[in-house]
Amino acid sequence: MSEEKQPVKSITTPTRLVYQWAATGTQAAFLNRIARGELIGQRCPECRNVYCPHSGNCPRCGVATTETVDVQDRGTIITFCIVRVPSENIDLKLPYCAANILLDGSDMPFTALLDECEPADVRAGMRVEAVWRPKEEWSNTFENIRYFRPTGEPDVPVEKLGAWV
Amino acid sequence: MRNVAILSWAQTPFKRREIELSEVQMVMSVCSEAVRESGIPKHEIGFTCSGSSDYIAGQPFAFVGAVDALGAWPPIMESHVEMDGAWALYEGWLKIQMGYAESALAFGFGRSSMGTLPETLNLQLDPYTLAPLGIDSISLAALQARALLEGTDHSEREMAEIAVRSRRDALDNPVAQLKGEFEVEKLLAEPTLVSPLRKHDCPPITDGAVAAVIASEELARKVCEKPIWIRGMDHRIEPHQPGFRDLTRSPSTQLAAEKAGADPSSLDVAELHAPFTHQELILRDALGLGANTRINPSGGALAANPMMAAGLARIAEASQQIRSGHARRALAHATQGHCLQQNFVCVLEGD
Numbered sequence: 456m457s458e459e460k461q462p463v464k465s466i467t468t469p470t471r472l473v474y475q476w477a478a479t480g481t482q483a484a485f486l487n488r489i490a491r492g493e494l495i496g497q498r499c500p501e502c503r504n505v506y507c508p509h510s511g512n513c514p515r516c517g518v519a520t521t522e523t524v525d526v527q528d529r530g531t532i533i534t535f536c537i538v539r540v541p542s543e544n545i546d547l548k549l550p551y552c553a554a555n556i557l558l559d560g561s562d563m564p565f566t567a568l569l570d571e572c573e574p575a576d577v578r579a580g581m582r583v584e585a586v587w588r589p590k591e592e593w594s595n596t597f598e599n600i601r602y603f604r605p606t607g608e609p610d611v612p613v614e615k616l617g618a619w620v
Numbered sequence: 621m622r623n624v625a626i627l628s629w630a631q632t633p634f635k636r637r638e639i640e641l642s643e644v645q646m647v648m649s650v651c652s653e654a655v656r657e658s659g660i661p662k663h664e665i666g667f668t669c670s671g672s673s674d675y676i677a678g679q680p681f682a683f684v685g686a687v688d689a690l691g692a693w694p695p696i697m698e699s700h701v702e703m704d705g706a707w708a709l710y711e712g713w714l715k716i717q718m719g720y721a722e723s724a725l726a727f728g729f730g731r732s733s734m735g736t737l738p739e740t741l742n743l744q745l746d747p748y749t750l751a752p753l754g755i756d757s758i759s760l761a762a763l764q765a766r767a768l769l770e771g772t773d774h775s776e777r778e779m780a781e782i783a784v785r786s787r788r789d790a791l792d793n794p795v796a797q798l799k800g801e802f803e804v805e806k807l808l809a810e811p812t813l814v815s816p817l818r819k820h821d822c823p824p825i826t827d828g829a830v831a832a833v834i835a836s837e838e839l840a841r842k843v844c845e846k847p848i849w850i851r852g853m854d855h856r857i858e859p860h861q862p863g864f865r866d867l868t869r870s871p872s873t874q875l876a877a878e879k880a881g882a883d884p885s886s887l888d889v890a891e892l893h894a895p896f897t898h899q900e901l902i903l904r905d906a907l908g909l910g911a912n913t914r915i916n917p918s919g920g921a922l923a924a925n926p927m928m929a930a931g932l933a934r935i936a937e938a939s940q941q942i943r944s945g946h947a948r949r950a951l952a953h954a955t956q957g958h959c960l961q962q963n964f965v966c967v968l969e970g971d
Contacts, residue, residue: 468752470743474678474735479642510688511645517662517691519648 478595481511484523486595492587494526496561504562508597527559528585528600531611534564537574552577556603557616571604580616582608623837624716625847626968627723628657629936631830634797634924637733638827643677647729648689650831655725658833659843662691665833666721668698669712671705671728672928675740686729697721704728704893705830705932706954706964712834713853722839728929729829737825737927744957746860757958758822762814764867764959765898769816771868776816779897780807783820783922790919793937797924798824820922823895828926830933848939848968851949852880855964862959870906873953873963877907880965884908887967888947891934893954895921902960903953913951917941931955931964942970 478486481497485508488495496507497520504513507526512519535554538547552569554577569577570586583603593599630653632638632646641649647670655662668690674682683700690696697720701707705728712724732740738756745751768774781804790799807820840847856872856879858865890913894900900915909915916922918937921930931954938952947970954964 466748468747470751472675472678472735472740472743476678476734477637477639479638479645480640481645482642510642512648512689513691514688515691515693517648517652517689519645 479511481509485509489597489599490593490595492590492593492599494528494558495523496526498522498524505560506563507558507561508565524560526561528587529606530556530558530561530583531616532569532577532579532581532583533557533616534579535569535577537577550574554583554603556583567600568602569604570602576605578610580610580613582606582610622717624713624834624850625837625840625844626850626935626939627659627833627835627840627844627847628654629830629832629939630654630657631795631933631936632828632926633795634826634828634926636797636825636827638731643672643682643729643731643829644685644689646731646827646829647686647727647831650729650829651689651725651727654727654831654833658723658835660723660833660835660839663694665723665725666697667712667715667724668696669708669724669726670698670700671703671708671726671932672700672730673702675743676730676732676735676737676927678735686727703928703962704954704956704964705832705929706893706935706952707855707931707956709832709834709932709935710853710855710964713850716834716836723833723835725831725833726932727829727831728926728932730926730928731827732825732927733827741958750861758814758817760862760958761822761896761899762817763862764902765816765821765896767867768898768902774898774901776808777804778901779821780804780818782897782900783807786916786919786922789917790923793918793923795828795924796919797826799919799923817896817898821897823921823925824923826924826926826930828924828929830926830929830936832932832936832939846943846971848942848970851967851969852882853964853966854879855954855962857957857962858960860957860961862961865959865961867959868902870902870960870963873903873906873960873965876963876965877951880967882907882951882965882967884910884913886949887913887951889914889917889938889941889950891916891918891920891938891941891950891952893921893931893934895925895930895955897922899955899960907951907953907965914947917946935966935968938968942968
């Protein structure tokens, strides 16, 4: 086969773009508080839902949220999955549990890691609490929380989880 | 064809770097203002379309995040174009033409300040042969400017005059970013940035958002005292490879203007989306604009160039000229891609 008829199977065209993400006002407020080991949310003036983490607006109503409220670092598992598939991006021992947790004082579950619990024992309605890194390691990041673990409190009955399940 | 009108519009103040508001908050501020001013209750807007680019946000599916600004509950009919918000408005206009909606909200937004915009725009090029050269948007525009200067009677002085006029007109535009009194001689004495372009030939980097609401004639007559009628609207595209084109002309603008029914003798104002000074010269020639047409009373994209919203801003500014009584008939133009690759023209008129 002549050279020009050789198939070209791949070419490499490296691209690198650098972004400087700047935390905006409400994002900075959240990140500054988590650096002190505190969680805050914001309440929608129309539907009264509290969002944590918050972005300064209510996605349901499309209005600005201005009232800041404290949110607890403990809550209830709404749903969960047990991950047994490795991923290049995630450096965790398999299997691990990813759980959607509704923090006490918030109306929007968010996804976090659950540990100190056998996969077979995880259930919706289970009460959990945050396990923080040592205080000297804290900075403006959600990674200040290493994972959540069961509190041992009685479960919240699934029927009381309402709209979330 | 159904008669469709622009009812309302809103723009953020345009800034070099928006640090207080996120994209979602910028979008929320312009969309809620435009919808409120339209007179149509929020939940009765028939269709919503956004224009943005995830490359500018640096996050995949960033455009979906913008839906959080809308209060999309109960669920709404929504779409997105990876184009300037002017094309989002075009999609809304089509939905009304087809009878799928009686009204539409269009918006465009971006925070270009987070990345390195000229390099980001390199990724619009053919990824196999052209983008790997690393050529950026300013260098491509400079190739076009050189072709224009060598191949026509246009001069660097004319380009500097456009910069001076744009920045002076922007003094009257409360949302403009780059404004002030400058002198042609002093600008021409500045060194070139990418020859033959000097800094004043290039647009500022801008964060911002723009929104507009349009409606069918039946609905517009009910809710709006001074609707701005869209008399014609069209957009055309030229080949992707800049080397394939005569960069000194804009046949796509010319054709879009013909299809939109833009008779230059009837236009009081033209808001042209010309990010570079020499591109205004090319657009003026393509549109056949004469002394009867005032160009870019807002200051245009040389005074503020919010990527993905600067074209929709031209529609907003042209509409403002009509509503304030400064124009009876106006043209709004939007562009996208390198060296005026894609062009949109609409003709607007008061009652």
